[in-house]
Structures are given as structure tokens and as C-alpha cells.
Amino acid sequence: MPPDVALMWRLREAPRRGPKPSLSLDDIVRAAIEVADADNDLGAVSMARVAERLGNSTMALYRHVKSKDDLLVLMSDAAIERPDPMPEGVDWRTGLxxxxxxxxxxxxxxxxxxxIPISGPxxxxxxxxxxxxxxxxxxxxGLPEEAKVGVVMGLITxxxxEVRMAFxxxxxxxxxxxxxxxxxxTLRQVxxxxxxxxxxxxxxAGIFDEVGNFEDESEQDFDFGLQLYLDGVAAFIDRVCQGK
Amino acid sequence: MPPDVALMWRLREAPRRGPKPSLSLDDIVRAAIEVADADNDLGAVSMARVAERLGNSTMALYRHVKSKDDLLVLMSDAAIERPDPMPEGVDWRTGLxxxxxxxxxxxxxxxxxxxIPISGPxxxxxxxxxxxxxxxxxxxxGLPEEAKVGVVMGLITxxxxEVRMAFxxxxxxxxxxxxxxxxxxTLRQVxxxxxxxxxxxxxxAGIFDEVGNFEDESEQDFDFGLQLYLDGVAAFIDRVCQGK
DNA sequence: CTATTTAGCGTATCTGATACGCAGTAAGGA
DNA sequence: TCCTTACTGCGTATCAGATACGCTAAATAG
Structure with a gap:
């Protein structure tokens, strides 16, 4: 098992000897997220600042995480809250x-x-x-499992x-x-x-001169492309499952 | 005009006085790309390493770029070579x-x-x-311009x-x-x-136990999702243009 | 009780970004 | 032609950040 995965699932056994830790992995990850949130900037997360937030010395963190990269991996899971239950009684398209x-x-x-770099599946x-x-x-x-993975991977992609661009x-x-x-x-000039x-x-045509609300347009753009993708998924499901 | 855009298009007028520069912006950007390519790692690009590659001192670079961030913006355009001409006599789908x-x-x-962070349009x-x-x-x-932008923006997204994940x-x-x-x-364990x-x-179902060639599968996954998206685009074009 | 393990942390080292100011070069203008 | 101004390159310095190393103290195993 990769060490970072073991870390994410808290599979490391607590040591039996030695002083009781004043710090836990959860403390460190939480503090790191708070530091990032305070500045809305991953770059703000330094070991020193995380330690400061916890009222500990920088080097104490290394007893719990091997490196800053490991801390980032932990943050990449902890920061994204678990999903609420998906809506029931709706079709796959509404659900997706x-x-x-x-x-x-x-x-x-x-x-x-x-x-945060994506380190693995x-x-x-x-x-x-x-x-x-x-x-x-x-x-x-009724899609076979492998096809479901394909559809979901495309959606995740x-x-x-959107995550890369919009933010x-x-x-x-x-x-x-x-x-x-x-x-x-600018484009007219260059x-x-x-x-x-x-x-x-x-x-x-003045397409770039129409200045609406940046966020609204971003969401509309996202949804427009999403619906195109889901149209393709709908056709795929038809082909695979109704064609039988 | 944003300063970084002016830089990308080399709109800055060459100064008239003072010593002839031994360095040019193109030199610096090229060297930075070579450094990144040598390690296949953007993190390898430090001002010191770029300067070393050019046989100059680190601080000389700052006469030409305001900051390392500016250099990254320049790299974000220079590194992606201009496209070859698109194929002719093919339908939009093959083309895309x-x-x-x-x-x-x-x-x-x-x-x-x-x-490289995306800094703007x-x-x-x-x-x-x-x-x-x-x-x-x-x-x-026959799509109106605005709809073309929507389709292309979805594709770029x-x-x-893919760029974010696959790499x-x-x-x-x-x-x-x-x-x-x-x-x-691993999943079985956790x-x-x-x-x-x-x-x-x-x-x-053993979906994750089938280990094929990583790159081939990555490309197949990409193409699968792409074709779903293009299916949706095809339906959209039908609705907008043939429905008239 | 002794030996071993572990947590926290002070100190140190290295890397990297960039401010500052000096010296030299080249052109503009009187 | 000479002086002033603008500009290039670069040495030095400062600050921030990641982490190695080793000491001290705490806690447990045998």
C-alpha cells in the first residue's frame, strides 16, 4: 500500500512508547487547511505557518508527516468534504x-x-x-461497470x-x-x-465586448459544456442499453 | 493593455540609450523552457538556473522580466508551439x-x-x-459565433x-x-x-485489476470522453442549424 | 530499574526570489 | 566634442521556506 494512502486512511498504528503526542495528524491537516483558506492561496501554506497556527515549532510537524508533499496529499482529501447523499428518484442525468x-x-x-498536484488515482x-x-x-x-467508469472519468476530466481554468x-x-x-x-491591437x-x-462581432457578470458567465459556460457532454452520454446509453 | 500581454507580443520598444543588451527576452524564455525540459519539471526553473544556462548572473534577468511570474506567463505561450494547419476537406468532428x-x-x-497558472484569457x-x-x-x-465559442470553450475545458489529470x-x-x-x-483494504x-x-468486477499499458489506456479514456462530448456537439449543431 | 523508543524543538544548512546600488556602456542634446 | 541621462550587468545582501541533525525529556517494555 502506498504510504500516502495509508496516511489518508489513518492506518498507522499509534506508537506505544515515548511521550504522549501533543499534536495529531488531524490537527496538522486542519491547521494547514485553515492557513490556505485564510489567504485563499496554497502558497501560503508553509510548515512554519502551519506550526505557528498550532503553537508548535516547525520541526515538530515532521514527526507526523514525512514532508510537505505528504501534507499536501492529506489536504487534497481532507479539504473536499464528503458529499451529501445524492438526490433520489431522479434520472441519471439530473443526478450527474x-x-x-x-x-x-x-x-x-x-x-x-x-x-494540489494529483498524486494518484x-x-x-x-x-x-x-x-x-x-x-x-x-x-x-444498465451500463456495464467498465462503461460507467468511462463515463464518470470523462465527467471528472x-x-x-473547469477547476483548472475557472479558478x-x-x-x-x-x-x-x-x-x-x-x-x-486587446485582441484588436495585437x-x-x-x-x-x-x-x-x-x-x-463584439463577442468579447459584452461584459456580464464574470461568475454567472463562468457557470453558464460550464453548464453549457456539461450538457453537451451529457447529451453524448445519453446517446451512448441509448446505443448500449436500448439497442439490446 | 495588460503588461504581460504586451510582453508576450513583444510590444516593448527597444531602448535607445545605454549598452547593447547581451540578453534578450527570447533568450531568457528559451533558456527557461530548456531548464524545465531538462528536468521535465517546472519547479526546476529558478532564476539562478536560467541565468546559469545563459552564462549570465541571476540578477541580469530582472532587467528584462519584472518577476519570475512574468517569465512563467511568457513560457506559457512560448512552450506551446503554434499549430500546424488544420486538415482540410474534413468535417468539423474529425477536425476537432x-x-x-x-x-x-x-x-x-x-x-x-x-x-503554469492560467493568468487570463x-x-x-x-x-x-x-x-x-x-x-x-x-x-x-453554420453555428453563430457565440455558440462556436461555447463549444470550443467546453472542448478546451x-x-x-486531461492536462491536469493525465500528466x-x-x-x-x-x-x-x-x-x-x-x-x-488497496481499495479492497481500505x-x-x-x-x-x-x-x-x-x-x-476486477476493473482495477486489469493492468494494461498506462499511456494507451489514458489515451483511450481521453478519446472516449471526447467522443461523448462531440456526440453532444453534433446533436447541438443539428438542433441549431438543421432545425431551421 | 534500565534500556529503548518517541515527541518536541533549537540550530544549522541550503535553495530561491528579489531589492539595492555600483560601475561601465551608449546615445541624446547642447 | 563633452556632459548628462538612460540603461545593462552584476555583486552583495536580505528574507523566506524546506528539512537534516542531534539534544533533552517523557513514556513504556521487559
Whole structure:
């Protein structure tokens, strides 16, 4: 078993000798999440700051985690709260839409989550619960297990893309809204229409000049693409299960 | 215009006085990319290492870029080579599949690219060229411009998800293949079937015990999800354009 | 009771980003 | 032509962060 997975599931046996610890792994992970949340920035999480938050010395943390990377792995599971139960009595499509919206909302509470490297397949208790929930929503489709995994992995890929893009872009927008509002004008200045004909058409059509509410548009964009994907899933389910 | 966009398009006027620079922005960016490529790790890029590669002192770089963050932005455009011309005489679907495969291949040449924060809308010459190419492939669909953007943004989101997941997972696999090969066994040990019923079914079905070639499976998974998305796009195009 | 294990932490080392200011180079302008 | 100004490169310094090392004290096993 990989050491980080054992850590996530708290499989390490408590030692029998030596002083009673004043610190626990849970304390450390919780403090690290609080530090990240305080600044909404994964970069704010240093061993020194986590230790400070706990009222301990930096080096004490290393008795409990091997490295900062291990701490990040632990955070990648602890930060994403376990899903509430999925809605019952709804079709797979409504369920997956609910799932996608809710996993995004859970991640949105800790935007820095998107910055944690993915170290392996979903293996922590909370990430696994989300994976399980999505799979469960496909139970009534009659898809074989392998196909369910394919559908859910595609969905997760799409959500991860949103996580990567939307949160970075939201941070960029917070920092410099003007850059977004003037994107059309910027493109007019730099993008030669002969080299970028399709972009030029957009610019001419004023697509980038319509400045709505950044968050609303981000959500609409996400949902538009999500529904396209789910349309494809619907056709796939038809082909596999009704075609029999 | 945002300063980083001006930098990407080399809009800064060369100074008229003072010594001739021995360094150029292009030199610095190229060296930074070489450093990242040498270790296949964005973290390897320090100002000191870039300077060393150029045979200059670290602080000389700051005459040309304001900060390391600016250098990363420049790298985010320079590292992704401009697209070759898209195939002609093919339908939009074949084109978008080609596009997706090729942008991934371009990014795959510099895996560390996925680690660069996205600072704003696609605004550098090369990223914009990819955006333009994707839009151009939808020209014959008859979709209005705004809908084309929606379709392409969804596709980019999916690709970015793949970038985030597949590359991280590939790195994880390189480091510790056993963790992946034993994923099923690990789940059997940690995941209580009462709490993770859908996952338990997968485990029982041996889905995670079938260990094929990691890269091949990754590509197949990507393509499976991509085709689902494109199925949804096809239905959307039908609704919008043939329904008229 | 002694030996062993373990927790906390002070000190030290190394790496990396960047501020500051000096010296030298090159052009503008009188 | 000469002086002033702008600019490049870089040495030094400062600060922050990750973590190795080893000491002291606490707690348990035998």
C-alpha cells in the first residue's frame, strides 16, 4: 500500500512508547487547511505557518508527516468534504448534473485545492466518496461497470478542467478585472486578422465586448459544456442499453 | 493593455540609450523552457538556473522580466508551439478530434506546461492560434459565433482537465507504478463496501485489476470522453442549424 | 530499574526570489 | 566634442521556506 494512502486512511498504528503526542495528524491537516483558506492561496501554506497556527515549532510537524508533499496529499482529501447523499428518484442525468455542480461547489470553498498536484488515482476517503457517488448515479442505466467508469472519468476530466481554468481565471479577474473587460480591445491591437481570422470574426462581432457578470458567465459556460457532454452520454446509453 | 500581454507580443520598444543588451527576452524564455525540459519539471526553473544556462548572473534577468511570474506567463505561450494547419476537406468532428489530439501532443512535449497558472484569457500569439484553429473548424457548421465559442470553450475545458489529470497521473505512475497496479488491492483494504458500494462493485468486477499499458489506456479514456462530448456537439449543431 | 523508543524543538544548512546600488556602456542634446 | 541621462550587468545582501541533525525529556517494555 502506498504510504500516502495509508496516511489518508489513518492506518498507522499509534506508537506505544515515548511521550504522549501533543499534536495529531488531524490537527496538522486542519491547521494547514485553515492557513490556505485564510489567504485563499496554497502558497501560503508553509510548515512554519502551519506550526505557528498550532503553537508548535516547525520541526515538530515532521514527526507526523514525512514532508510537505505528504501534507499536501492529506489536504487534497481532507479539504473536499464528503458529499451529501445524492438526490433520489431522479434520472441519471439530473443526478450527474447535481453531482457536477456540487463537487464544484465543494471545491469552490477551497479554491487552492485546484493547485494540489494529483498524486494518484482517487484513494482518500472523501475523494473516493465522490467517485462512488457519481458511479452510483449510473446504476439504473444498465451500463456495464467498465462503461460507467468511462463515463464518470470523462465527467471528472471535464470538472477538473473547469477547476483548472475557472479558478485560475477567477483569481486573475480578481486581480485585474480590466484585462478581461478589455480583452476584445486587446485582441484588436495585437491579433492580425490575417493570422487569426476566426478570432477576428469574434472580435468584429463584439463577442468579447459584452461584459456580464464574470461568475454567472463562468457557470453558464460550464453548464453549457456539461450538457453537451451529457447529451453524448445519453446517446451512448441509448446505443448500449436500448439497442439490446 | 495588460503588461504581460504586451510582453508576450513583444510590444516593448527597444531602448535607445545605454549598452547593447547581451540578453534578450527570447533568450531568457528559451533558456527557461530548456531548464524545465531538462528536468521535465517546472519547479526546476529558478532564476539562478536560467541565468546559469545563459552564462549570465541571476540578477541580469530582472532587467528584462519584472518577476519570475512574468517569465512563467511568457513560457506559457512560448512552450506551446503554434499549430500546424488544420486538415482540410474534413468535417468539423474529425477536425476537432485532430485539434484535441494535437494540442495534447503539443502540451505533452512540455509536461510542465500544465503547472503554469492560467493568468487570463488566451492572449499570447501561440495560445491564440490554437483558439483560432478550433474556432475555424466550426466555420462550416453554420453555428453563430457565440455558440462556436461555447463549444470550443467546453472542448478546451475538457482538454485542460486531461492536462491536469493525465500528466499528474503519468508523473505519479513514473514514480510509483505499483500504486496504480495495486489500486484494486488497496481499495479492497481500505474501502468499506457499505460506505462505497459502487466502488466495491468495480473492485469485485476486477476493473482495477486489469493492468494494461498506462499511456494507451489514458489515451483511450481521453478519446472516449471526447467522443461523448462531440456526440453532444453534433446533436447541438443539428438542433441549431438543421432545425431551421 | 534500565534500556529503548518517541515527541518536541533549537540550530544549522541550503535553495530561491528579489531589492539595492555600483560601475561601465551608449546615445541624446547642447 | 563633452556632459548628462538612460540603461545593462552584476555583486552583495536580505528574507523566506524546506528539512537534516542531534539534544533533552517523557513514556513504556521487559
Amino acid at each position: 448534473t447535481f453531482w457536477a455542480d456540487n463537487v464544484l461547489a465543494a471545491i469552490r470553498k477551497h479554491r487552492w485545492y485546484a493547485k 482517487p484513494a482518500g476517503p472523501n475523494n473516493l466518496a465522490w467517485f462512488d457517488a457519481a458511479l452510483g448515479l449510473l446504476n439504473d442505466t 471535464y470538472v477538473q478542467g 485560475d481565471l477567477a483569481a486573475g479577474y480578481d486581480q485585474n478585472p480590466a484585462a478581461f473587460q478589455q480583452f476584445g480591445a 491579433a492580425d486578422p490575417r493570422q487569426y481570422p476566426a478570432v477576428a470574426r469574434l472580435v468584429d | 478530434t485532430f485539434w484535441a489530439d494535437n494540442v495534447l501532443a503539443a502540451i505533452r512535449k512540455h509536461r510542465w506546461y500544465a503547472k 488566451p492572449a499570447g500569439p501561440n495560445n491564440l492560434a490554437w483558439f483560432d484553429a478550433a474556432l475555424g473548424l466550426l466555420n462550416d457548421t 475538457y482538454v485542460q482537465g 499528474d497521473l503519468a508523473a505519479g505512475y513514473d514514480q510509483n507504478p505499483a500504486a496504480f497496479q495495486q489500486f484494486g488491492a 474501502a468499506d463496501p457499505r460506505q462505497y458500494p459502487a466502488v466495491a462493485r468495480l473492485v469485485d
